[in-house]
Amino acid sequence: MENWTALIRDIPDFPKKGILFKDITPLLLNPDCFAEIIREMHNALAGLNVSAIAAAESRGFIFGAPLAHSLKLPFIPVRKPGKLPAATHSVTYDLEYGQDTVCIHTDALKPGQRVALIDDLLATGGTAAAMEKLVSMASASVVTHLFLIELSFLEGRKKLAAPVKSFISY
Amino acid sequence: MENWTALIRDIPDFPKKGILFKDITPLLLNPDCFAEIIREMHNALAGLNVSAIAAAESRGFIFGAPLAHSLKLPFIPVRKPGKLPAATHSVTYDLEYGQDTVCIHTDALKPGQRVALIDDLLATGGTAAAMEKLVSMASASVVTHLFLIELSFLEGRKKLAAPVKSFISY
Numbered sequence: 001m002e003n004w005t006a007l008i009r010d011i012p013d014f015p016k017k018g019i020l021f022k023d024i025t026p027l028l029l030n031p032d033c034f035a036e037i038i039r040e041m042h043n044a045l046a047g048l049n050v051s052a053i054a055a056a057e058s059r060g061f062i063f064g065a066p067l068a069h070s071l072k073l074p075f076i077p078v079r080k081p082g083k084l085p086a087a088t089h090s091v092t093y094d095l096e097y098g099q100d101t102v103c104i105h106t107d108a109l110k111p112g113q114r115v116a117l118i119d120d121l122l123a124t125g126g127t128a129a130a131m132e133k134l135v136s137m138a139s140a141s142v143v144t145h146l147f148l149i150e151l152s153f154l155e156g157r158k159k160l161a162a163p164v165k166s167f168i169s170y
Numbered sequence: 171m172e173n174w175t176a177l178i179r180d181i182p183d184f185p186k187k188g189i190l191f192k193d194i195t196p197l198l199l200n201p202d203c204f205a206e207i208i209r210e211m212h213n214a215l216a217g218l219n220v221s222a223i224a225a226a227e228s229r230g231f232i233f234g235a236p237l238a239h240s241l242k243l244p245f246i247p248v249r250k251p252g253k254l255p256a257a258t259h260s261v262t263y264d265l266e267y268g269q270d271t272v273c274i275h276t277d278a279l280k281p282g283q284r285v286a287l288i289d290d291l292l293a294t295g296g297t298a299a300a301m302e303k304l305v306s307m308a309s310a311s312v313v314t315h316l317f318l319i320e321l322s323f324l325e326g327r328k329k330l331a332a333p334v335k336s337f338i339s340y
Contacts, residue, residue, distance in 0.1 A: 011255035021255045025275055029244040038239055061231040062247065069208055069236040074199040077232065085181035085191045105195055 005168055007033055008149070022149055022170070024120055028062065037167070038066045041146050044165050045071065045116055048143050052109060054078055054135070055118040056102060056127055063148060064118040076108045076115075078131055089137040091130040102127060104134045111139035122147040122166060125156030132161055175338055177203055178319070192319055192340070194290055198232065207337070208236045211316050214335050215241065215286055218313050222279060224248055224305070225288040226272060226297055233318060234288040246278045246285075248301055259307040261300040272297060274304045281309035292317040292336060295326030302331055 007027040014021040027033050041063065054076040055064025061077065068075035081090065081101050088103040109115065115135050122128060128145055135142050142162035150157070150166030157164040177197040184191040197203055211233065224246040225234025231247065238245035251260065251271050258273040279285065285305050292298060298315055305312050312332035320327070320336035327334040 009256070014255040015252065023255045025247065025254070025256075025278065028238075028247065029278065031238070031242040031244060034239060034245065035242065057228040058231060058247075058249070058253075061228060062235045062245070065232045066236040066239040068198075068201070069204060069239070072201040072205065074201060075204065075232070077195065077198065077228075079228070082185065083228075084195070085184040085193045086179070086195075108195065108199065 004033055004037065008168070022121065022151075024059070024148065034066075037063065037148060038070055040167060041067050041118065042070050044146055045144070048116070049114055050116045050143050051113045052076055052115045052140070053118060054104070054108075054115050054131065056131060057083070059120040060118055063120060063146075067118055067146075076104065078102050078104050078134065089134050091133045091137075093126045093130045095126060096124075100126070100130075102130045102134060104138065106138065109135065109138035109140040113138075113140040114143045115140050116143055117145045117162070118147075119145070120148045122150040122154075122156045122164065124154050125159035128156065129159045174203060174207065178338070192291065192321075194229070194318065204236075207233065207318060208240055210337060211237050211288065212240050214316055215314070218286070219284055220286045220313050221283045222246055222285045222310070223288060224274070224278075224285050224301065226301060227253070229290040230288055233290060233316075237288055237316075246274065248272050248274050248304065259304050261303045261307075263296045263300045265296060266294075270296070270300075272300045272304060274308065276308065279305065279308035279310040283308075283310040284313045285310050286313055287315045287332070288317075289315070290318045292320040292324075292326045292334065294324050295329035298326065299329040 009023040011021040053068040056078040090103040092101040147166040179193040181191040222244045223238040226248040257276045260273040262271045317336040
């Protein structure tokens, strides 16, 4: 995974002053590296009896959709309000300034399904914790979170009930 | 592809009154169908010497990322303003009411690259035409557009310079 980190670009002061943004787009330009990430995520779910993959818009889709395709599992998009056209469950959570909301179709998961939640980055854990709530509102369970990158100094995993696996930690 | 259309759900009056929204999320819950779509998109690019896949957030990522993974090609996310952290090209285009803007990193494409643009839906063609401009700003060329669904009565393909392939037409 040394070559993965070489392809993650630090962008200072984005999206605002004082934040060092981890830009994964150079990594997406390298097909061998992208394939290796999807393979490692695939392997990380072996033996966990996962029956669905869910990911939050937008960057979560970039890893979640190929992973669902690779594992031949249903893919469930978690979206911002106003994007999913049918009935939804929604969870609102606090940000540093303001609030955010994530939604899932009420018929996306069947009761008892075992879900893996995929995202590119674990920061403060607000989105991932809200996604855990969405899954439980659908009477399904979160088997694990997979994150390409974890900003461990933000201690986001403390907010999460399900196990967390990350591949790169800062 | 008959089973594809059976998995596309009509939602009346979404996102606003008078619009019949084509909801693809049931299709994403069917792994066989999702795999068939990615395979057909893969096959549609055979012999075209495509060297990069680009797709617009968010639903474009759901098809573009697995397709890039399947073809072992670079994946380039096209995003709304304020999302891509490094230097970008951007194109603003008119909507029915107001305007929208799409962006691409200036270093995402190399001059001369042959790009396939992927999206779930061709409607009026505004986003796709703007994406053609982004690619030409990077001195690369659009080999083809692939859309899962085309709303042919909106005549979006008339706005596009590159060839258009769609799999389902309404």
